[in-house]
Amino acid sequence: MIALWLWLLGQKLLLWGTASALSLAGAALLLTVTQMVASYARKWQQMRPIPSFGPAYPLVGHALLMKPNSADFFQQLIQYTEEFRHLPLLKLWIGPVPMVTVYNAENVEVILTSSKQIDKSSMYKFLEPWLGLGLLTSTGNKWRSRRKMLTPAFHFTILEDFLDVMNEQANILVNKLEKHVDQEAFNCFFYITLCALDIICETAMGENIGAQSNGDSEYVRAVYRMSDMIHRRMKMPWLWLDLWYLMFKEGREHRRGLTILHTFTNGVIAKRANEIKANEECTYTHKGHVPTTNKRKAFLDLLLSVTDEEGNKLSHEDIREEVDTFMFEGHDTTAAAINWSLYLLGSYPEVQKKVHNELDEVFGKSNLLPTLEDLKKLKYLECVIKETLRLFPSVPLFARNLNEDCEVAGYRISKDTEVVIIPYALHRDPKHFPDPEEFQPERFFPENAQGRHPYSYVPFSAGPRNCIGQKFAIMEEKVILACVLRQFWVECTQKREDLGLSGDLILRPNKGIWIKVKRRHMKES
Numbered sequence: 001m002i003a004l005w006l007w008l009l010g011q012k013l014l015l016w017g018t019a020s021a022l023s024l025a026g027a028a029l030l031l032t033v034t035q036m037v038a039s040y041a042r043k044w045q046q047m048r049p050i051p052s053f054g055p056a057y058p059l060v061g062h063a064l065l066m067k068p069n070s071a072d073f074f075q076q077l078i079q080y081t082e083e084f085r086h087l088p089l090l091k092l093w094i095g096p097v098p099m100v101t102v103y104n105a106e107n108v109e110v111i112l113t114s115s116k117q118i119d120k121s122s123m124y125k126f127l128e129p130w131l132g133l134g135l136l137t138s139t140g141n142k143w144r145s146r147r148k149m150l151t152p153a154f155h156f157t158i159l160e161d162f163l164d165v166m167n168e169q170a171n172i173l174v175n176k177l178e179k180h181v182d183q184e185a186f187n188c189f190f191y192i193t194l195c196a197l198d199i200i201c202e203t204a205m206g207e208n209i210g211a212q213s214n215g216d217s218e219y220v221r222a223v224y225r226m227s228d229m230i231h232r233r234m235k236m237p238w239l240w241l242d243l244w245y246l247m248f249k250e251g252r253e254h255r256r257g258l259t260i261l262h263t264f265t266n267g268v269i270a271k272r273a274n275e276i277k278a279n280e281e282c283t284y285t286h287k288g289h290v291p292t293t294n295k296r297k298a299f300l301d302l303l304l305s306v307t308d309e310e311g312n313k314l315s316h317e318d319i320r321e322e323v324d325t326f327m328f329e330g331h332d333t334t335a336a337a338i339n340w341s342l343y344l345l346g347s348y349p350e351v352q353k354k355v356h357n358e359l360d361e362v363f364g365k366s367n368l369l370p371t372l373e374d375l376k377k378l379k380y381l382e383c384v385i386k387e388t389l390r391l392f393p394s395v396p397l398f399a400r401n402l403n404e405d406c407e408v409a410g411y412r413i414s415k416d417t418e419v420v421i422i423p424y425a426l427h428r429d430p431k432h433f434p435d436p437e438e439f440q441p442e443r444f445f446p447e448n449a450q451g452r453h454p455y456s457y458v459p460f461s462a463g464p465r466n467c468i469g470q471k472f473a474i475m476e477e478k479v480i481l482a483c484v485l486r487q488f489w490v491e492c493t494q495k496r497e498d499l500g501l502s503g504d505l506i507l508r509p510n511k512g513i514w515i516k517v518k519r520r521h522m523k524e525s
Helices: 002-046 070-083 105-112 122-131 140-154 156-180 189-205 218-235 249-285 299-305 316-347 349-363 372-377 379-391 470-487
Strands: 089-094 097-102 398-401 406-408 411-413 418-421 488-491 501-503 507-509 514-519
Touching: 070 097, 070 501, 097 105, 105 406, 105 418, 122 218, 122 249, 122 316, 140 156, 140 299, 140 316, 156 189, 156 470, 156 514, 189 218, 189 249, 189 299, 189 316, 189 470, 218 249, 218 316, 249 299, 249 316, 299 316, 316 349, 316 379, 316 470, 316 488, 316 507, 316 514, 349 372, 349 379, 349 470, 349 488, 372 470, 379 470, 470 488
Parallel strands: 097 418
Antiparallel strands: 089 097, 398 418, 406 411, 488 514, 501 507
16 A cells, blocks of 8 residues: 555656646746847847848748749849949848848958958758868867868979879860860860869879769768758748658758768778888888888878877868868869850850960960970960959858857948858959959959959958858869860850859759860871
């Protein structure tokens, strides 16, 4: 009887405890929701004076006005920036999240020169399962320390070691284009992208994956599929929650893709670390003997040897973050710039003739591979690349998450607002670039660029978080374009309005870049 009484008492206490726990949980949830609503109301009121895209409604914001398709949304965004160019900035509410678009040089400068506003947009969190907290996604002290460690790896004298890889892969590309000489127009986009992928893989990891010869490799497929899935997920709020995402087929495919990518990178790092260790042991055992290796020096080798201010080396995971980051960042952006260059040169034959004249002056009719000195002489080609990046910046928009309130153009912007910088619109400001839609490489002659606002042109971003690999990118673009244009004359009849521009993370033509190629002259030794 006593036992029964104790059991009943225990059950009653358990029910009281459960009810109390539920009450506490409910109170905590109510407090959280109240705080969120209060924060939302404060931001709404504080940012009311900022010009808006149109009527915004509580909680949903401008979502009902936005086009659901990414290509249509990008065009809508660009249309708004053209229509409201006279305004210093524009406000956009995506649900309860405030965004401010910035597209004139003076206001872009405020954000990009700040040493405090260096946090990337919250959308970058979807890259973290693949890239971890590497140079692209990290912030604060971790980013500052990592940036300081890695900057020497991109010194021009070190980049010279990568020139052989670029030349080799560019020649493979030319050989693949041979079958299209004097044939119908073809989509060159994938050819260029595979070439850029081969270059970044060998320069970043020292591994030749042969993407141009075998575009069906598991690793190549995983890189492309992962990029596509990340783009899709960013645009679909209902897939943002990790546990919910894994309930979908794509979420499970995402997890399998991560396994493929990380297994490959981990394998390459371990293999290279063992090779270096074996060489060091060989040197120690046979003093005075310097071991030789046929392996080209890669970015990975620099990562394995770099140390911070305290002399600490990067961990295996740190190295994988950076290698994966450069694999992701280092091929898509460069490939896009080269494709857009071919499109514009094919559309402006008078500009292409000037490029050919410069190439002939530097190389004659020889097939000698370009040296670093040769590349420095290709000044007009560099202006072509810069003007291409003005009209078609590889990254057409990027965002920062404000970590404190900020004032821009006399308006107070609240903390945790996403500030979206739109190079595509910024580069078309007629105040800095008259006849902005015209392709005029001469804009970047030193005498013509003099006095232009330094933040009117930011294809590689600017300020503390500018692109660490921009010299590498320009060098690669020069090598590939020089190699292709020394052999071929390019024609393109696509109209701009028929390109189907899509501005997710990279500015792409949904309908490809369709060109014809003709041989310039017979190959001579």
